[in-house]
Structure formats: C-alpha cells, structure tokens
Amino acid sequence: MKPMTIDKLIVTIFSLAGMAFTYWFFLMKKEEVVSVTDSVDIIVEGGYAPNTISIPKGKTTKINFVRKDPSSCLEEVVLGDFKIRKYLPLNQKVTVEVTPKVKGEFGFACGMNMFHGKIKVV
Amino acid sequence: MTEVKKTFPIRGMHCASCVRVTERALKKTPGVKDAVVNLATAKATVTYDKDNCTPEQLAQSIAKTGYTLELEEKSEEVQKKEKQKELAKLRTKVIASLITGVLILWGSFPGLINTAPEILKNFFVQLLLATPIQFWAGAEFYRATIPALKHRTANMDTLVALGTTVAYIYSAFVTFFPHIVMNLGVEHMPYFDVAVIVIGLILLGRYFEAKAKAGTSDAIKKLIGLAAKTARVLRQAQDKLSEIDIPIDQVQINDVIRVRPGEKIPVDGTILEGESSIDESMITGESIPVDKAKGDTVVGATMNKSGTFIYKATKVGSDTMLAQIIKLVEEAQGSKAPIQRLADLVSSYFVPIVIILALLTFGAWYIFGPQPAFLFAMLNTVAVLIIACPCAMGLATPTAIMVGTGKGAEHGILIKDAESLEIANKIKTVVFDKTGTLTNGKPKVTDIIPMSVILSKRSEAEDLNEILRLTQNDILRIAASLERGSEHSLAEAIVKASEEKNFSLAKVEKFKAIAGHGVEGVADKQQVFLGNRKLMEKEKVDISFARSDLERLEEEGKTVMMLAIDGKLAGLVAVADTVKESARSGVEALQKLGIEVVMITGDNKRTANAVASKLGIKRVFAEVLPQEKEKILKQVQNDNGRKIVAMVGDGINDAPALAAADVGIAMGTGTDVAIEAADITLINKDLRSVASAITLSKKTMRTIKINLFWAFGYNIILIPVAMGVLYPFFGILLNPIFASVAMASSSISVVSNSLLLKRYKI
Numbered sequence: 001m002k003p004m005t006i007d008k009l010i011v012t013i014f015s016l017a018g019m020a021f022t023y024w025f026f027l028m029k030k031e032e033v034v035s036v037t038d039s040v041d042i043i044v045e046g047g048y049a050p051n052t053i054s055i056p057k058g059k060t061t062k063i064n065f066v067r068k069d070p071s072s073c074l075e076e077v078v079l080g081d082f083k084i085r086k087y088l089p090l091n092q093k094v095t096v097e098v099t100p101k102v103k104g105e106f107g108f109a110c111g112m113n114m115f116h117g118k119i120k121v122v
Numbered sequence: 123m124t125e126v127k128k129t130f131p132i133r134g135m136h137c138a139s140c141v142r143v144t145e146r147a148l149k150k151t152p153g154v155k156d157a158v159v160n161l162a163t164a165k166a167t168v169t170y171d172k173d174n175c176t177p178e179q180l181a182q183s184i185a186k187t188g189y190t191l192e193l194e195e196k197s198e199e200v201q202k203k204e205k206q207k208e209l210a211k212l213r214t215k216v217i218a219s220l221i222t223g224v225l226i227l228w229g230s231f232p233g234l235i236n237t238a239p240e241i242l243k244n245f246f247v248q249l250l251l252a253t254p255i256q257f258w259a260g261a262e263f264y265r266a267t268i269p270a271l272k273h274r275t276a277n278m279d280t281l282v283a284l285g286t287t288v289a290y291i292y293s294a295f296v297t298f299f300p301h302i303v304m305n306l307g308v309e310h311m312p313y314f315d316v317a318v319i320v321i322g323l324i325l326l327g328r329y330f331e332a333k334a335k336a337g338t339s340d341a342i343k344k345l346i347g348l349a350a351k352t353a354r355v356l357r358q359a360q361d362k363l364s365e366i367d368i369p370i371d372q373v374q375i376n377d378v379i380r381v382r383p384g385e386k387i388p389v390d391g392t393i394l395e396g397e398s399s400i401d402e403s404m405i406t407g408e409s410i411p412v413d414k415a416k417g418d419t420v421v422g423a424t425m426n427k428s429g430t431f432i433y434k435a436t437k438v439g440s441d442t443m444l445a446q447i448i449k450l451v452e453e454a455q456g457s458k459a460p461i462q463r464l465a466d467l468v469s470s471y472f473v474p475i476v477i478i479l480a481l482l483t484f485g486a487w488y489i490f491g492p493q494p495a496f497l498f499a500m501l502n503t504v505a506v507l508i509i510a511c512p513c514a515m516g517l518a519t520p521t522a523i524m525v526g527t528g529k530g531a532e533h534g535i536l537i538k539d540a541e542s543l544e545i546a547n548k549i550k551t552v553v554f555d556k557t558g559t560l561t562n563g564k565p566k567v568t569d570i571i572p573m574s575v576i577l578s579k580r581s582e583a584e585d586l587n588e589i590l591r592l593t594q595n596d597i598l599r600i601a602a603s604l605e606r607g608s609e610h611s612l613a614e615a616i617v618k619a620s621e622e623k624n625f626s627l628a629k630v631e632k633f634k635a636i637a638g639h640g641v642e643g644v645a646d647k648q649q650v651f652l653g654n655r656k657l658m659e660k661e662k663v664d665i666s667f668a669r670s671d672l673e674r675l676e677e678e679g680k681t682v683m684m685l686a687i688d689g690k691l692a693g694l695v696a697v698a699d700t701v702k703e704s705a706r707s708g709v710e711a712l713q714k715l716g717i718e719v720v721m722i723t724g725d726n727k728r729t730a731n732a733v734a735s736k737l738g739i740k741r742v743f744a745e746v747l748p749q750e751k752e753k754i755l756k757q758v759q760n761d762n763g764r765k766i767v768a769m770v771g772d773g774i775n776d777a778p779a780l781a782a783a784d785v786g787i788a789m790g791t792g793t794d795v796a797i798e799a800a801d802i803t804l805i806n807k808d809l810r811s812v813a814s815a816i817t818l819s820k821k822t823m824r825t826i827k828i829n830l831f832w833a834f835g836y837n838i839i840l841i842p843v844a845m846g847v848l849y850p851f852f853g854i855l856l857n858p859i860f861a862s863v864a865m866a867s868s869s870i871s872v873v874s875n876s877l878l879l880k881r882y883k884i
Contacts (some may be wrong), residue, residue: 008489011499015485019478026474029274044271071266072208072332073513080458083339083539085520089204093133097332113469113516114277115270 033120035060037094043071044077044088048108048117055120060099066091076111079119085111125155125170127372129165130180141759143187151175151183182193187623205336212329215259219322227315227722244424245297245312252314256290260321276473284325284477289317289858292500299418308494313501320508320862327866331513334873337880338521341528342455345448348404348423353388354380356432356596373782377435381426389422389435390442396431405443406806407534407884443805449534450803454527455520459540460521461826469515474843475508476510498846501858505844511837511859514868518829521876522624526822533884534806535815546785546819548766551758552712552812555751555771555779556723556733557864559789560809561699563772565612568680569696570594571671593804596621597693603628603645604652608635612681615697640683651686652695658684663691701736708809709737715813722746722754736857751779759784770812787812814884821882829872838866 004012034040034050039062043049046069055061065077067088078085082098100106100121109116125709132144141159148157148168153175159166168180177193184191218290228234229242241247257264263286293312296303300310352367356378365380373379381387387400397415402408402424411427414420420433423444432503439445447859458466487499524539530537537543554560572592597765605613606627620627630650633643639660640653651661655672659666665672671694675682680698684691702708709719720741723730730744743754759767769776769783777799780786789807790801804811844861848854 004489011485011488015481015488018481022289022474022477022481025274026276027471030477037312041196047273048277049273053275055745069266069269071262071279072328073266073279078456078458080462085452085456090187107466109466111467111516112278112513112521113520114473114512115275116470116846 008114016063031118034064036063037081038062039064041066042091042117043068047115051116052118054120054122055098055100057100059104060097062095062097063119064093064095066093073112073114077108078111079106080106081106085107123602125169125171127167127169128177129167130631131192132166132184133157133192140189141394144184144191147187150181151179154180160333178500179279190554200218205332209332212325212332216322216326216329219255219259219318219325221663222255222317223315223322226251226318230312242372245293245300247534248312248314249294249297250294252290252318255321256286256477259318259325260286263321265484266843276477278473278510280473281476281507281510282320285504285858286317286320287625288500288507289313289320289504290632293317306496308496315502316504316858319859320504323859323862323866324508327870330866331869331873334870334877335517335521337877338454338873339528340880341531342448342451345444345451345531350386350388350423353377353435354382356380358752371437371439374436375435375438377438379435380430380432381420382430383426383428385426385534387420387422387424387426387433390437390687391420391422391433393418393420393431393433396429397429398431401427401748402719405447405534406776407532408806408808408813431858447531447536447805450538451527451531454537454539454543455524457539457541457543459523459826461520461544461823461830462540465515465518465830467835469512472512472515472837474509476506476512479845480506487846498855502844502846502855504858505856506841507540507862509840509844509856509865510857511833511865511868514833514836515830515871517869517872517876518833519826521873522822522825522829522879525876525879526765526818526825528814529879529882529884530818533811533814534804535818535884536803536805537812537819538801538803542785542820543819545766546768546802546816547823549717549768549785549816550765551718551720551724551767551769552754552787553720553758553783554709554739554767555776556721556725556730557699558772559770560705560721560733560737561701565615565681565697567598567615568698568700569675569697569716570693571696572597572670572693573691592687592692594693597625597685597695599625600627600645600650600687600692601652601683601695604633604641604643604650605632606630607643608641612683613695616683616695630654636694648687652683654683658686658691661689663689665691667691668694673816676728677732679729679736701733702807702809704807704809708812709739709765710809711813712816713738715816717813717816720758722751724748748776750775755779755782768812768816787815789875811884818882818884821879825876825879831874832875833872835865840864 010065024061031052032050032054035036036055040053044065065088066072067090070081070090074086074088075104076087079096079098084096086094086096088094103121106119107116108119131519144159145159146220148154148166148735153171154168156169157166179195181191225242228238229248235243263279263283266277267283270276270280280347293314296310296312303310308375345644351372353370353373354365355373356363372389378394379388379391393416395413395416397413399411399413401411402421405421405424422442440869468626484499484503487502488495491498509645523543526543527537557563568882572594594754598620602617602625605616607630608712628645630645632645635641636653636657640651650760651657651663655665665684668691672682675694675696680696683695683697685693685695697703718741720743721730721734721739722743724746725744727744730742734742746754755767755769759765766784767785768785769779770787771780772789780788780799786800787802787804789804798821802815804815843854844856846855
C-alpha cells in the first residue's frame with residue numbers, strides 16, 4: 001500500500017476535525033434555561049433567544065415573540081403541545097399565552113420544524 | 123359627538139399601580155369619557171369622542187407614562203400586502219438569478235461554449251455577473267445563516283449558503299489565480315454557473331412553495347371573512363326607537379338587532395319578532411335554508427334569505443359560534459399529530475448530520491476518488507449540501523393537517539386537534555346514543571287509531587255506536603284536553619299535536635294523574651281515562667280486541683296510550699321519538715366503510731330493537747342507565763382485542779361517555795360544553811357526517827403518509843446518490859444543478875400533495 005501523500009493527510013485531518021467540530025458545535029451545545037414567572041420576550045433571529053425557558057405549572061405565562069429575521073422559515077411559530085400556530089409579522093410583538101397543566105418538556109419550532117426551542121414546565 | 127368604545131393592548135404593565143397610572147393618563151386625555159384598564163388581559167377599554175380624540179392621542183398619553191398603547195393590530199390586509207411585496211421581491215431575484223445563470227452556463231458549459239459570445243467566456247465577466255447574485259439574491263441565505271450560527275443552530279439556508287459559497291469562492295480563486303490551480307493538476311475552470319443557478323432554482327422553489335403554502339390556511343381566512351362588519355341595532359333615543367348601524371365589535375349582549383332579507387346576521391341570538399328562512403351553510407355545511415320564527419336561535423355570519431326579523435343578541439365577540447369555530451380550527455391547525463414525532467426527532471439532528479456527511483464526502487473523494495480528485499470532492503460536497511431538504515420533512519404533516527381540518531370546518535366537521543384526526547382514522551366501531559342523536563329527542567304523535575278502525579278488522583260488531591263515531595281528531599282533542607294538565611314528556615307530544623291542528627280543547631274537571639299509569643278526568647261530561655295497559659286493567663276496560671294493534675305499534679318502537687270513555691276503549695294514541703332523516707344513510711355509510719355500528723339507549727328492549735332494526739343496526743345495548751354508558755363503552759372497546767371506538771352523542775348529557783371513548787363525536791351543537799368534551803364536533807346535525815369525518819381523517823392520514831414517504835425517501839435515497847455511492851458501480855454522479863432542481867421540487871411536491879386534499883368532496 002502506498003503511503004498517504006501530505007495533501008491527502010491534510011484533507012483527512014481537515015475532514016475529521018470538521019466533522020468533530022460540527023458535531024460539537026451544533027449537537028453538544030449547553031442548554032441555557034431562562035426562568036420565567038410572568039412573561040418573557042423571545043427574539044426570533046436565526047433561532048430563538050432565549051432558546052429554553054422554564055415556566056411554572058398551572059400558571060399563565062405570556063411568551064412574546066419578536067421576529068427580527070426576515071427568513072420565511074421563521075415566519076410562523078408552532079407550540080404544538082399547546083395547540084398554537086402563530087404568524088409572526090416582522091418586528092412586531094406577538095404574544096401567546098400558555099397555561100401548562102403538567103410538568104415536563106415541550107418543544108416549539110418554526111413552521112418548517114427547523115429551528116427549535118423548549119419550554120420546561122416545573 | 124360620536125362616542126366610540128375601543129379596546130387597545132397596553133404593553134409594559136406588571137402591577138396594580140401600573141393600572142392606576144395608565145387609567146389616569148387615559149382619563150386625562152381630552153375627549154375621553156371613560157377608561158378601564160385590565161391587568162390580566164393587559165388591555166385598556168376606552169370610551170371616547172371620536173371627533174375630539176384619536177387613538178394616536180391615546181397612545182401619546184400612555185407613552186408619557188412609560189408604557190405603550192398598541193394601536194390596532196396589523197390587519198389581515200396589511201399582512202397580505204406585506205406577503206405580496208415579499209413574493210414580488212422573490213420573483214425579481216428568481217428571474218435575475220436564472221437569466222444570469224443561463225448566460226454564465228452558456229459561456230462555460232462544454233457543449234454550449236462554442237456558440238457563446240467571447241465576452242461570456244471571460245472568467246472575470248462571469249465573476250462580475252455572479253457576484254451580485256451570490257450576495258444580493260443569495261443574501262437571504264446568509265441573513266438566516268449568520269444569526270443561526272450565533273445560536274449554534276443550522277437550517278436549510280445554512281446548507282445552501284455553505285454549498286453556493288464553496289462553489290463561488292473556488293471559482294473566484296480559479297479566476298484570480300489560474301496558475302496555482304493548474305500547478306495542482308486541476309483544469310482552471312470556474313463553477314459560477316453552479317452557484318448562480320442553484321440560488322435561482324432554490325429561490326424559485328421557495329416562491330412556489332410560499333404561494334402553495336398560503337393555500338393551506340385558506341379555510342381560516344374564509345371563516346374570518348364570514349363575519350359581518352356591522353349590525354343594525356335598535357336603540358332608544360329621545361322617546362323613540364331608532365335604528366343605528368354600529369361596528370360588530372360594539373354590539374352588546376341583549377342588544378336588539380334588525381335583519382333584512384339578503385343581510386348577514388351579525389351575532390348569535392334569539393328571534394323576538396318576525397320569521398325568515400336562513401341559509402346556515404357557511405357554518406353548518408347544510409345546503410338547505412332553515413325556517414326560523416320567534417323563539418328560535420340564529421347564528422352570527424349566516425345569511426338571512428327571505429323575511430325581516432328582530433332578534434336579541436345573546437352571544438357577542440369571542441363567544442359567538444363563529445368565533446368558537448375559528449378558535450377551534452386555529453387550535454387544531456397548531457396541534458401536533460403523533461405521527462409527526464419521528465420527523466420531529468430527525469429534523470432536530472438533520473442539518474448538522476448533512477454537514478458531517480458533506481465533509482465525509484469531501485474527504486473520501488479527495489483520498490479515494492479519481493483525478494482531478496479536488497474537483498470531484500468539491501462538486502460532490504456541494505451537491506450533498508444542496509440536495510438535503512429538511513423542509514419537506516417539516517412540512518409533510520402540518521400542511522396536510524391544516525388542509526384536512528380546514529376542509530372539515532367548511533362542512534361543519536370540527537376536529538379538535540391533529541391527534542383526534544389521527545385516531546379517527548383507526549375507528550373500528552361507532553357507538554351511537556339513541557335519544558337525541560339517532561332520534562330527534564322530541565317525541566311526536568305518530569298514530570291515532572279510533573275504535574272504528576280497530577273493529578273494522580273484526581267480524582263481530584258491538585253496540586258501540588257512540589264511540590264508533592269518534593274520528594282521529596276527536597281522539598286527539600280529548601286526549602290533549604286531558605293531558606294539558608300533565609307534565610309528562612309524552613303528554614307534551616299529544617298537546618303539541620293538537621296545537622298544530624288548532625283544536626279548542628275541552629274543559630276537564632276532576633283531573634288526576636296516576637303515576638305509572640296515566641291520567642283521568644271528566645271531559646265533555648264523560649269519564650275519560652288515558653294511559654297504559656295497567657290503567658285499563660285497573661279500570662276494567664276491555665282491550666282484548668285492540669291487542670294486535672297494540673303489539674304492532676310497540677314493535678315499531680312506539681309508546682302506546684289507550685283512551686277509554688265511560689269504561690269503553692275509544693282508541694289508541696301512539697307516541698314515538700322520530701328517527702332523524704339522515705340516520706339510516708348515516709349508519710349505512712359507516713357500514714360501507716367496514717365499521718361496526720352499535721346503539722346504546724335507556725329505552726326498553728322492544729323499542730330499542732325496533733329502532734335498531736329500522737336503521738340496520740345489529741348490536742344494541744338497551745335499558746342502559748346513564749352512568750353505565752361508560753362501562754358499556756369499555757366493554758365494546760375490549761371485545762375481540764382492543765379496538766378503537768368512537769362514541770356519538772349530543773355532547774351535553776353524555777359528556778363522560780364521549781370522554782371515555784377513543785374519539786368522542788358530539789352531534790349538532792356548537793355549545794362550549796360539547797366542543798370541550800368532544801374530539802370531533804358535527805355542527806351540521808347530519809348523521810352522514812360521522813362517516814365523512816372518518817373518511818376525511820383517512821384521506822388526511824394517507825396524504826401525511828405519502829408526504830412523509832416522499833420527504834424521508836427523497837433524503838434517504840438522494841443524499842447517498844449525491845455523495846457518489848453509485849459512482850463505483852454505474853459511474854453516476856449528481857451535478858449540483860440537478861441537486862437544486864430536486865431540492866426545490868421536493869417541498870413543492872409535499873405542499874401540493876396536501877393541497878390535493880381540498881379536492882376531496884365531503
């Protein structure tokens with residue numbers, strides 16, 4: 001077997017490192033939970049910020065979405081477990097109210113299910 | 123002075139003192155008569171003089187206190203215009219990118235290059251053409267990618283941005299440094315066409331997808347559009363009643379409203395005066411107009427056809443039936459179907475995995491691929507990035523749910539959520555409650571048989587001259603005279619029947635109700651008894667010659683009462699709860715779908731069996747107490763293994779049974795109670811809708827499955843092809859341009875397939 005040329009070695013290292021980096025960057029990010037009592041503003045820009053909120057069980061919490069991202073992907077937000085699908089006009093606050101009856105984790109996502117956020121009910 | 127009352131959202135409030143501050147600020151604004159601020163709803167209701175005060179002034183007053191009063195929320199129209207503007211911009215970008223792409227392709231594609239003008243073959247010209255497309259038309263991919271990367275997330279735009287940028291940068295490098303590329307043994311050929319055409323085609327796909335997607339929420343738009351804009355309210359002004367037109371949001375409960383022919387009924391209410399024929403098809407799906415008169419309820423947004431009437435508003439604003447329907451459909455469209463779970467799981471890992479696969483493709487082709495390895499590696503990497511389509515997976519289920527639930531709503535079938543829709547698809551047995559569901563729930567007189575008819579079948583004649591002369595009308599009149607004093611539901615049916623004939627009833631003396639037997643009294647100077655067998659036996663009235671008629675009527679599911687005058691049988695009055703017109707065809711439609719139909723009732727077995735056989739129902743549970751219905755349901759669910767069972771009821775009396783069923787279907791009401799308890803509410807009262815709802819659910823689920831099959835299949839098959847797995851065996855590689863065609867068409871095909879559901883005729 002011929003020894004690997006230097007360029008191939010570089011490409012191998014580059015590919016493997018890139019794959020590891022991609023995995024770490026996207027799939028191993030730490031979850032930062034923002035604790036909410038009454039209401040929270042979630043900025044919709046390339047995802048949701050804050051991305052994970054924790055809200056109390058049995059209490060109505062207002063979640064205000066403000067879309068700053070013109071991407072059509074984010075123009076709708078869907079909180080499937082709460083039966084909410086809302087159109088988010090650009091730069092306008094859209095408030096949704098949730099009153100969770102059970103504890104647990106409930107996801108929300110954009111209309112195409114590509115950007116995700118999480119509601120933790122405690 | 124024009125006084126108006128309006129509600130505005132106020133932002134920034136969090137305590138009771140905020141309420142006081144904002145209220146004071148509003149009340150101090152010139153022209154404001156009253157202002158009430160509610161902390162819970164974060165809304166201010168302001169009564170002000172339209173001539174001396176504007177909402178903008180109110181907003182300014184609030185702004186001074188540090189809070190924000192939001193003027194009217196963006197209307198549908200504004201949103202629509204915004205969307206149209208966006209689409210127009212997208213179209214310009216598509217046209218510009220595709221024209222530029224074709225020009226560059228002409229100047230660089232091996233087969234075409236010979237026919238191209240020299241200027242197009244110049245790499246710098248190609249760079250000049252490609253740059254604005256990459257950074258102007260393709261700007262939205264970057265705009266979405268950069269903030270996403272900040273949040274360590276990625277989406278489809280990330281893939282397109284990565285793919286086209288790789289092609290563009292490589293091409294720019296080749297243009298500026300051809301010698302370096304040649305020294306590496308690679309032909310110095312740029313790939314601007316790939317970057318530009320891919321951008322153009324993906325934007326084209328997005329354009330069509332946006333247009334098609336708008337169609338999925340048509341039903342909600344249609345429902346919102348149904349609402350009337352104004353109401354003609356009768357108001358007392360200076361000792362006289364005057365009619366004024368007011369906006370619909372200012373109509374209050376108990377307002378008296380006049381509706382003329384051809385006008386829309388503004389809100390829900392009860393008719394006080396007049397009668398008319400009303401077209402309720404927009405709400406119930408029922409195409410035949412319904413006649414309504416004093417005391418009948420009318421539903422907002424329905425159309426008054428013929429007469430003028432006055433009615434009292436009983437439900438306004440968000441309490442009206444239309445508002446409830448809109449809320450329900452909106453909720454259903456926002457809900458998640460269990461079948462979506464896998465797609466949800468996959469989509470959260472999808473994009474990073476595609477990037478990893480793209481890097482793997484690059485490495486593998488560079489190391490193991492044929493020469494020029496770098497070119498193969500780069501083009502295949504771009505193809506992998508471009509062909510992956512997470513959108514199709516994301517759109518597969520919700521678009522079908524939106525079209526399916528919307529389609530149902532248009533025909534009076536309200537589905538609570540996606541989960542109910544999914545379960546309804548698996549229904550094997552439908553259990554009907556009899557009274558009020560299969561039957562009208564209002565007993566009616568069905569037969570009146572005078573003695574003359576009974577005896578005409580017999581050979582012997584008796585000396586009953588007096589009684590033999592009594593006609594059907596006489597029997598009914600005497601029975602009704604007697605029953606007027608009774609409160610029994612059967613009595614109500616007899617009195618109602620005589621009212622329809624406008625009989626003047628006889629005066630009854632010595633009236634007495636005998637529990638479990640019937641009633642007695644003196645009418646027209648004769649001793650009269652009306653009741654069942656027991657009463658006749660007690661009074662020693664001979665009923666032997668009427669026995670065959672008695673049995674026949676009972677076997678038909680009717681309750682028979684006997685009328686005896688002066689100790690002799692004068693005739694029979696049969697009362698029955700009439701079967702709904704659509705009951706038989708409704709049961710047949712279900713049986714055609716292979717669904718078992720079961721009837722459950724509190725009635726006696728003979729009546730129950732009679733109704734069941736009339737409707738073609740083979741399995742009957744009779745003499746069931748209300749609290750036992752749930753138990754029976756469980757029994758039906760578990761015989762022959764676990765079956766999915768639907769329960770159809772009126773939604774009010776049988777709410778627990780509806781909740782216990784896998785799918786609770788409430789018939790013919792739009793009340794809050796019914797909607798809460800039921801998974802599916804049929805507001806059109808047509809029993810055939812049960813089968814329609816199940817068929818709709820089957821069709822929707824089929825669409826979802828096809829969508830998911832395509833969305834998954836597409837990615838599972840084409841990503842490996844783009845990676846080049848077929849190359850060693852068949853020499854097949856996927857050009858990035860073809861990858862973008864496939865990608866653009868995948869989302870469109872999913873959305874279009876969902877839209878096909880609209881064609882299904884209910």
